[in-house]
Amino acid sequence: MAETEEPGADQAPLIVLETMNASDSEDDCYNERTALVPSENPTVPSYSPDLDNHHESPSRRGVSRRAGPDSASSLDGEQEADEEELTLKYGAKHVIMLFIPVTLCMVVVVATIKSVSFYTEKTDQQLIYTPFTENTSSVGRRLLNSVLNTIIMISVIVVMTIFLVVLYKYRCYKFIHGWLILSSLMLLFWFSFMYLGEVFKTYNVAMDYPTVAVIIWNFGAVGMVCIHWKGPLCLQQAYLILVSALMALVFIKYLPPWSAWVILGAISIYDLVAVLSPKGPLRMLVETAQERNEPIFPALIYSSAMMWTVGMASPDEHRPDTDEEAEAEHRDRGAEPERRPSRGITEDELEEDRGVKLGLGDFIFYSVLVGKAAATGGDWNTTIACFVAILIGLCLTLLLLAIFKKALPALPISIAFGLVFYFSTDFLVQPFMDNLANHQFYI
Amino acid sequence: MNLERLPNEEKLNLCRKYYLGGFALLPFLWLVNVVWFFKEVYFKPSFTEQMQMKTYVQRSALGVLLWAVILTAWITVFQQYRAEWGEVGDYLSFTIPLGIP
Numbered sequence: 001m002a003e004t005e006e007p008g009a010d011q012a013p014l015i016v017l018e019t020m021n022a023s024d025s026e027d028d029c030y031n032e033r034t035a036l037v038p039s040e041n042p043t044v045p046s047y048s049p050d051l052d053n054h055h056e057s058p059s060r061r062g063v064s065r066r067a068g069p070d071s072a073s074s075l076d077g078e079q080e081a082d083e084e085e086l087t088l089k090y091g092a093k094h095v096i097m098l099f100i101p102v103t104l105c106m107v108v109v110v111a112t113i114k115s116v117s118f119y120t121e122k123t124d125q126q127l128i129y130t131p132f133t134e135n136t137s138s139v140g141r142r143l144l145n146s147v148l149n150t151i152i153m154i155s156v157i158v159v160m161t162i163f164l165v166v167l168y169k170y171r172c173y174k175f176i177h178g179w180l181i182l183s184s185l186m187l188l189f190w191f192s193f194m195y196l197g198e199v200f201k202t203y204n205v206a207m208d209y210p211t212v213a214v215i216i217w218n219f220g221a222v223g224m225v226c227i228h229w230k231g232p233l234c235l236q237q238a239y240l241i242l243v244s245a246l247m248a249l250v251f252i253k254y255l256p257p258w259s260a261w262v263i264l265g266a267i268s269i270y271d272l273v274a275v276l277s278p279k280g281p282l283r284m285l286v287e288t289a290q291e292r293n294e295p296i297f298p299a300l301i302y303s304s305a306m307m308w309t310v311g312m313a314s315p316d317e318h319r320p321d322t323d324e325e326a327e328a329e330h331r332d333r334g335a336e337p338e339r340r341p342s343r344g345i346t347e348d349e350l351e352e353d354r355g356v357k358l359g360l361g362d363f364i365f366y367s368v369l370v371g372k373a374a375a376t377g378g379d380w381n382t383t384i385a386c387f388v389a390i391l392i393g394l395c396l397t398l399l400l401l402a403i404f405k406k407a408l409p410a411l412p413i414s415i416a417f418g419l420v421f422y423f424s425t426d427f428l429v430q431p432f433m434d435n436l437a438n439h440q441f442y443i
Numbered sequence: 444m445n446l447e448r449l450p451n452e453e454k455l456n457l458c459r460k461y462y463l464g465g466f467a468l469l470p471f472l473w474l475v476n477v478v479w480f481f482k483e484v485y486f487k488p489s490f491t492e493q494m495q496m497k498t499y500v501q502r503s504a505l506g507v508l509l510w511a512v513i514l515t516a517w518i519t520v521f522q523q524y525r526a527e528w529g530e531v532g533d534y535l536s537f538t539i540p541l542g543i544p
Contacts, residue, residue, distance in 0.1 A: 200538040208521050208535045211514065218471035225464070225472070230444045230457060232479045 094356045095398050097304035099391060101241050102358075102366055106387060108245040109252070109367040110374045118198040119253045120375045127254045129153045134256040146258035150266045153259075157267070158281075161274065165281045169288055184227060184243070188220040191246045240302050244360050248367035252375060260372055264365060264415055271409040286407050302363065304355040356398065362410040366390050369418045377426050381433065385425040389417035446483065454483060455492040462499040470510035473503035 113119055126133070129152055132145035167176055193216050200207050223243070226236045255263065274280040373386040393414025401408050436443065446454060458480050465473035477500055484497045525532040533539065 197538060204540040204542070205538065206522060206525055206540050207537045208525070209537050210535070211518060211521070212537045214468065214514070218469055221464075221467070221469055222471045222475060232475065233444060235475060236444075 091398075091402060094304065095395055098356055098358055098394060098398065101237060101302060101304070102363060102391070102394060103387075105241045105245050105248070105363045105367050106370045106390075108242065109248050109371040110383060112195075112199075112245070112249055113252065113371050113374045116198050116202045118202070119249050119371075121253075123253065125254065126256060129156050130254075130256060130259050132259075134258055142258060146256065146262050149256065149259040150262040153263050154266050154270055157270065161281045165285050165288075168285060181224075181228060184224065185220070187243050187246060188223040188239075189216060191250060192216060192219055192242075195246060195249070237302065237304075240360060241363065244302075244363035245367060247360075248364045248371055251364070251368045252371045255368075257372075257376060260368065261419070264369055265419060267365060268409075268412040268415040271411040275407055275409040283407070301357045301359055303357045356401075358410060362414075365411055366394075366414060366418070369415060369422070373418075373422050373426075377422065377430075379430070381430055382422060382425045385421045385429070386418045389421035390414045393417040446479070451490050451492045454480070455496055458496045458499045462503050465503060465506055470507050473506045473510075476500065476503040477507060 124133075124135075130149040131152065132148050134142050134145055136142045136145060164176065193212075196212065196216065222231075222235075223239045225231055226239050251260070274282040277283065370383060370386050370390065374383040377383060377386075391414075393416070394410070397408060397410050397413050400413075449457070458476060461472055461476035461479075465476065480496060480500050484493060484500050487493070521535070525536065528535075
C-alpha cells in the first residue's frame with residue numbers, strides 16, 4: 001500500500017496517503033487499475049506507487065498493494081495515457097479534498113479572532129511550557145526569552161512523542177487510548193465551554209446554565225461518539241475541524257507573540273527531522289505500524305476518504321481523535337495514522353477508499369499561523385497572504401507526496417511559506433500599500 | 444463511516460444504539476440518527492430490518508421535536524423574564540448582558 005501516513009503522534013504531522021486495499025497480490029493491481037472508473041470503484045486511488053512513470057505525472061493512482069513504492073508497475077503502455085489523465089484528475093480532487101477542511105479551520109479561527117476579543121487580549125497568563133516572559137525591557141532579552149521558550153516547548157514535544165512511540169512499541173494500547181480519550185474529552189467539553197462563554201459575552205446575550213449544559217453535553221457527547229466510535233463521516237470531519245480550531249485558538253491566546261513565531265519555525269524543523277530521518281520517532285512509529293500491519297493508533301488524523309469495513313468486528317478505536325492531551329500544549333499534531341481498524345483485522349475483505357490523510361496537528365499549526373497573522377498583522381492583506389501561502393505549501397507537499405509515496409511532513413513547506421509571506425507582507429507590502437493609498441497613487 | 448458497505452444487521456444495530464443513546468439527554472444524537480438513516484429507511488428498497496429501523500428513526504424524530512419544543516419554551520421564558528426574577532435569574536445565568544437595555 002502506498003501509504004503515506006501521518007502519524008501525528010503528538011507531533012509530527014504527516015500526510016498520509018491511504019491506499020489500502022484488501023488485495024495484496026499483483027494481479028489485483030490490474031483489476032484496480034482497470035476498475036479505476038470514478039463511478040463504480042470505491043477505491044479511488046490518489047497516487048500510485050509506480051516509480052517508472054513518475055517523472056511525467058506526479059500524481060498517480062494508488063495501488064492497492066501494500067508493498068509500497070517498489071511494487072512493479074503493472075500499467076499497460078496503452079492504458080497509460082488514460083490513466084495519466086485519470087490520475088491527474090484524482091490528484092487534483094484529493095488536493096481539493098484537503099483544501100476545504102484546512103480552509104474551513106482557518107476561517108473559523110480567523111472569524112473568532114476578529115470578532116471575539118478574548119483571544120487577542122493581552123494576558124500575562126502563560127502556559128507552563130513557555131515560562132519566560134516577553135515583557136522585558138530590551139529586544140535582545142526578549143529574543144532570548146522567546147528562543148528559550150521554544151527550546152522548552154520543543155523538548156516537551158520531543159519527549160512526549162518519544163514516550164508515545166515507546167508506548168506503542170511495547171503495545172501499551174490501553175494507556176494510549178485512555179490518554180487520547182482524556183485529551184479529546186477535555187477539548188470537546190472544557191475548551192468548547194470556554195469558547196461558548198466568550199462568544200456569548202462578545203455578543204452580549206444572556207444565557208442560562210441549563211441551556212448551556214444541554215448544549216455542551218450534546219456537543220461533547222456526540223463528538224466523542226463520532227470521533228472514537230462510529231458516526232457519519234461528515235460529522236466526524238466537522239468535529240475534527242472544530243477541535244483543531246479550538247486548539248489553535250488556545251495556542252494563539254496563551255503563547256507569547258515572539259515565542260509563537262519561533263515555535264512555529266522550530267516545530268516545522270522538528271517535523272522534518274522526526275518524519276524523514278531514519279531514527280526519527282514518527283518514522284519509527286509508521287514503520288512499526290506497518291510491520292504489525294495495523295493502524296497506527298487512533299489519534300488525530302483527518303481523513304478525507306471513506307472507510308468501509310465488510311464483516312469486520314471493528315474495534316472501537318476508530319476515529320482519529322484529537323490528540324490534544326490534557327494539556328493545551330501537547331499538541332498534538334497528531335496526525336496520527338488513521339484509523340482504519342480494518343488494517344488490523346484480518347477477517348473478511350476490507351476495502352478502503354483511498355484518500356489523503358492529514359494530521360490534526362497540521363491543521364492546528366496552520367490555523368495558528370493564520371490566526372496570529374489576523375490578530376497581530378496589519379489588516380486583511382497579511383491574513384490573506386498567509387492563507388494563500390499555506391495552501392500553496394499544502395499543494396506542493398501533496399505533489400511531493402505523489403512523487404515519494406511515503407509519509408511526509410506537512411508542516412515545513414507551508415509554514416516556511418507562511419512565515420515568509422507574513423513577515424514580508426507585514427513589514428514591506430503593508431506600509432507600501434498604505435503609503436500609496438495615502439498619496440492616492442494607484443498602480 | 445460509510446453506510447453503504449455495512450451489512451443490514453449492523454446498520455440496524457447502529458440505529459438502535461443511537462436511538463438508545465439519545466435517551467441520555469442527547470437530542471443531538473437523535474437528530475444525527477434521523478438524518479443519517481433517513482435515506483436508508485425511506486428511499487431504499489425494503490430489506491428485512493427496515494421496519495425496525497423505521498420505528499427507531501421515527502421515534503428519534505419525535506424525540507427531537509419534543510426536545511426542540513421544550514428548549515424553545517424554556518429559552519423564551521428565560522429571556523423574557525430573566526430580569527424580573529431577580530436573584531434567581533442571576534443565579535441561573537451563565538452570562539449576563541452588560542449595559543442598560
